[in-house]
Amino acid sequence: DQQVKQNSPSLSVQEGRISILNCDYTNSMFDYFLWYKKYPAEGPTFLISISSIKDKNEDGRFTVFLNKSAKHLSLHIVPSQPGDSAVYFCAADNAGGTSYGKLTFGQGTILTVHP
Amino acid sequence: GAGVSQSPSNKVTEKGKDVELRCDPISGHTALYWYRQRLGQGLEFLIYFQGNSAPDKSGLPSDRFSAERTGESVSTLTIQRTQQEDSAVYLCASSLVPGGSFGGYTFGSGTRLTVV
Secondary structure, eight states, X not given: OOSEEOOOSEEEEETTXXXXXXXXXXXXXXXXXXXXXXXXXXXXXXXXXXXXXXXXXXXXXXXXXXXXXXXXXXXXXXXXXXXXXXXXXXXXXXXXXXOSSOOEEOOOEEEEEEO | OOSOEEEOSEEXXXXXXXXXXXXXXXXXXXXXXXXXXXXXXXXXXXXXXXXXXXXXXXXXXXXXXXXXXXXXXXXXEEEOSOOGXXXXXXXXXXXXXSOGGGTOOEEOOOEEEEEO
């Protein structure tokens, strides 16, 4: 029972273009969402997050959009750079409950940005 | 140290043997988490520590898995009688306070466990 799904295992984008990574969730109790980035042989690093009271959060080249009715979020990277090539994980939390930071992760999407 | 440190970075073990994986969290971080990532899958929650207590062990797959934390610092994940399906990258993360998800918590680089 996968509560957080990233249906695209991989994405290939040209440098300078937009990268759009998608994530769907099924548990309506999730109210906080995060994106992590992972390079090979390293642990995931936090990238950006969004609370369910918002529909957009922006940080430099990274923007996360949340569509609660569709239970869908996306990460936009503009412009994409070769250094953005990594695995991107979507994660969700029930922060409004008795949360202590237990996250539910998607399977990840491998992003490759070509020069 | 500056980050979360895990050892060993790689471990190959024979089926049926016991293994111990170690995590040194960031100094002062009271919350500590263990996750694992099997090939082609997302990260699965295993256990959460607040201080030396483990209020949530719900992700431990079987009674072959156990974990402890001492001195509100180092944590050890032990897998007894390893099976091939235990092969995965085991990741440890820590945060200053529980609910570190609001700012994201800090992961270590993981231990890649291969059971042959």
